[in-house]
Amino acid sequence: MAGKCPDYINDLSDYLDGGVSPELCAEIEAHLGECRECRIMVDTLRQTVTLCRAGAEEPLPQALENKLKSLLRQRWEKKFSK
Amino acid sequence: MKFCNLLNHFDYIGDRMNEKELVRKAQSGDFDAFAKLVDANKERIYSLARKMTGNDQDAEDILQETLLRAIDKIDQFRGDASFGTWLYTITLNLARAQFAKKKQTDLQPLEDYLPGTFVNGGHHHEGSALFDWKDPHKLMESEQLRDIIDKSISELPYKYREAFVLRFVEELSVKEVARLIQQSEASTKSRIFRARLAMRDKLSKVFENEYGGKVS
Ligand SMILES: [Zn+2]
Numbered sequence: 639m640a641g642k643c644p645d646y647i648n649d650l651s652d653y654l655d656g657g658v659s660p661e662l663c664a665e666i667e668a669h670l671g672e673c674r675e676c677r678i679m680v681d682t683l684r685q686t687v688t689l690c691r692a693g694a695e696e697p698l699p700q701a702l703e704n705k706l707k708s709l710l711r712q713r714w715e716k717k718f719s720k
Numbered sequence: 721m722k723f724c725n726l727l728n729h730f731d732y733i734g735d736r737m738n739e740k741e742l743v744r745k746a747q748s749g750d751f752d753a754f755a756k757l758v759d760a761n762k763e764r765i766y767s768l769a770r771k772m773t774g775n776d777q778d779a780e781d782i783l784q785e786t787l788l789r790a791i792d793k794i795d796q797f798r799g800d801a802s803f804g805t806w807l808y809t810i811t812l813n814l815a816r817a818q819f820a821k822k823k824q825t826d827l828q829p830l831e832d833y834l835p836g837t838f839v840n841g842g843h844h845h846e847g848s849a850l851f852d853w854k855d856p857h858k859l860m861e862s863e864q865l866r867d868i869i870d871k872s873i874s875e876l877p878y879k880y881r882e883a884f885v886l887r888f889v890e891e892l893s894v895k896e897v898a899r900l901i902q903q904s905e906a907s908t909k910s911r912i913f914r915a916r917l918a919m920r921d922k923l924s925k926v927f928e929n930e931y932g933g934k935v936s
Contacts (some may be wrong), residue, residue, distance in 0.1 A: 647838045651913035655894075678850040679920075686920040687888045689856065689869055698766055702780050708731040709784065711751065711759070713791045719911065 641669065643676055650676075654683060746793055754794070758787060761804045764890075764894055765811050771817040771885045774874025782818070786811045812882070819878040826877055827914055833921040851928040859931045871920040876915055881887055883908060884915035 646666055652658045655665050670677050697708075732861040745753035765786055769779035789810050790797075797806055831839045835850050856865055873881060873889075879901075898908035 643838050647834065648913075651909065651916070673849050675838075678852045679835075679838070682850070682853060682924060683916060683920050684854065685856070686916060686923055689865065689923070690873065690884075690919070691891065692886050698762060698783075699776075699780075702783075706762075706784060706787065710755070710787055710791065713788055714751045714754065717791055718751075 639664075643669075643673060646676060647679075650680060651684065654680065740799060743797060743799060743803055747797070754791070758790075760833050761807050761809075764804065765807055768808065768811055768885070768890065769815060771870070771873055771889055772812075772817070772878075772882065773818070774870065778818065782811060782814050785814055789814075807898065816882070823881075824877050827880055827918055830914060830917065832916075833917040850923050853927040853931070856923075856927055856931075858926070868923070868926055872919055872926070875883065875922065876918060880911055880915035882916065883911040884919060887912045888916070 645651075646669060647661060649658060649666060653663065658666065670680060734908065739757070742753045742757050742866045762783065764780060766783050769782040769786075770776065773779050781929055786807055797803065801809075801834075854858075872876060873885065876884060882901055883897060885899060886892050887894065892900070894905055894909055895910065896914065901908065903911070912926075
């Protein structure tokens with residue numbers, strides 16, 4: 639039995655993570671087949687995560703790298719010379 | 721002393737024995753061992769701090785403070801979690817403390833991030849049709865896109881930003897996120913989803929504003 643869009647919104651999270659029962663999954667997919675709005679919702683929610691995921695790690699600026707090196711060394715020597 | 725760059729992050733994660741040995745050496749005062757542990761984790765910590773604070777200066781401060789605290793407390797590290805996770809937790813606590821001082825706005829009610837179709841009743845409202853942004857990489861330069869994403873993340877209220885970043889940028893499991901932010905799995909899941917909806921909504925508005933005319 640097909641429900642309306644608001645019935646699915648809270649399940650979309652689990653659906654996107656692959657965490658819904660086969661029954662609910664089939665029901666959601668049946669709804670997606672006939673509802674453009676929900677299809678766009680699912681696609682753009684997926685895209686949101688894909689976009690944020692890409693290229694997350696960044697190298698440290700060289701100046702920071704140098705500053706840290708001496709700062710950590712100092713703190714280390716202070717701690718272990720006691 | 722040279723910071724050792726030979727140690728590849730991924731090889732490193734796969735080698736907890738090596739890590740245990742480095743920790744043991746560091747705890748007995750070997751700075752080079754500590755530096756290797758830092759090298760294996762610093763970029764991840766810095767990226768995390770950048771996402772959490774939304775700017776380079778705060779991220780640098782937090783990275784620095786994380787590593788100094790790690791030195792101060794290295795004797796307390798028991799090896800229950802990996803050294804990276806331990807550093808991670810320190811970073812998160814520092815970022816959270818920084819934001820605790822500032823006044824935090826909450827997210828709007830869920831409905832505000834949903835097009836009319838998804839709000840009770842399910843009927844369409846005027847102008848509420850969903851904007852389908854397809855692949856934004858086709859619409860703008862990666863750098864511009866990155867700026868838009870970073871800005872949108874930094875606009876999320878802190879508790880949502882934290883959950884979102886850990887789950888989707890750092891790709892941790894819901895369980896791991898829940899442990900790090902000290903919430904139940906249920907409330908963590910709900911935070912993550914609300915943040916995801918809010919992010920989708922923010923990005924959607926930006927893309928529609930900038931490129932609405934070009935996509936159909
Ligand atoms: Zn629908």
